[in-house]
Amino acid sequence: MTTTPAFDYSRFQRWRRPFEVGFWVVTVMANTIFNGTVAWFDAVYRTHRASSIEPWIWEASSSLVILAMVPLVVLATRQWPMRFDTWARNLKVHLALSVPFCLVHVGLMIVLRMLAYAAMGSRYHFGDDWPLELGYEYLKDIRTYFLFVALITGYGFIVRRLQGEASLLAEPDEGPPVEPVDRPERFLVRKLGREFLVAAREIEWLQASGNYVNLHVRGRDYPLRATMAGIEERLDPTRFVRVHRSYLVNLDYLTEMEPLETGDARLTMRDGATVPCSRRFRTQLRERFGDTPVGA
Structure with missing residues (x-):
């Protein structure tokens, strides 16, 4: 028994990797432009507390690190998938992983900002109350982390639907099994x-x-x-x-x-x-x- 699929999965498979990479690049770039514009209006246009280039350095440095960490989140969702039968157990794992995700993001983001400011002959300062600043960044990063997990999980579900998912034949409730x-x-x-x-x-x-x-x-x-x-x-x-x-x-x-x-x-x-x-x-x-x- 065979079926003729309406979706050409084999053709999609040839373009799957460029599509996936392009999706994350375009998504993060669009988010950078949106957040950078908002930060520019807030820090430059309204309050004049930063130069015109600084909001874009903040957002670009953050986005570059986030983009580099996407493969790690993909690996984490493969190792601890969020399915109906595993989400309760694996949710705890992902909550724990969101902490190093934030620490790595903030640490590398600060390094990139320090390098960018140094190139302009200036210095970057993370904040006087760094625990409070770090807590603020974590609130944003845990939202970003679980948004990525949701996107990856949903995409994987759709791909498996298009591709087809195999299972063993279930044993009937009554009568002998169809096969050993x-x-x-x-x-x-x-x-x-x-x-x-x-x-x-x-x-x-x-x-x-x-x-x-x-x-x-x-x-x-x-x-x-x-x-x-x-x-x-x-x-x-x-x-x-x-x-x-x-x-x-x-x-x-x-x-x-x-x-x-x-x-x-x-x-x-x-x-x-x-x-x-x-x-x-x-x-x-x-x-x-x-x-x-x-x-x-």
Whole structure:
């Protein structure tokens, strides 16, 4: 059973990284322009307590540090995702992470401002009552941190909806299971409100990605909420082999194994894609095939 998706995810995948980087750059830049304009009217136009360039130095220095820290927030949300089943536990983690987020932001922001002021022949002063100033900055930073977490979480949810998310078939309430629970033959994929089945034998390889394992099927990746070790136990060992701590491959789709100088190997799949093979698993793979090269 297959469906024809209205959204061309494979095309989006080619532009996904530039889109994501561009989104954060444009978002932070727009915020800088907005906040800089407000600060200019407040500190220059109304009160005349700063020169015309100073509000832009304040906002630009803050924004540059914030932009540089976005990848760290992305990593944090992958490690401690905010889902319906994990938010209560992981909320505490993110509250704790907001503190170093603020400290790093303020520290690097001050350094950039000091350098900018020094270039103008002046000196930057953070404030006479620095604990109060730091508390004020934290109130802004915790709002920024959780706004980023919300944006990243929401974006990830939308991408998984467009991409499709795999799960094991549920055991029926009555009657025998459709298939052996310990060795599933099919995976259920939900995509844009539709459901279809993916045969386990059609999975070309699997890759661990945070709290998910991506099932690669005919050029598409379907995330499965599971650990690599857990899903490896449920796949047919005569067909699926671990080749890396983050990769499992289907031997039916493996065509070539290229040794590397490091002792590792590069595996080539039937569709031309390459998968890393660590030295430890390379030895096991060669033993499995004897002395005959894979793909010969």
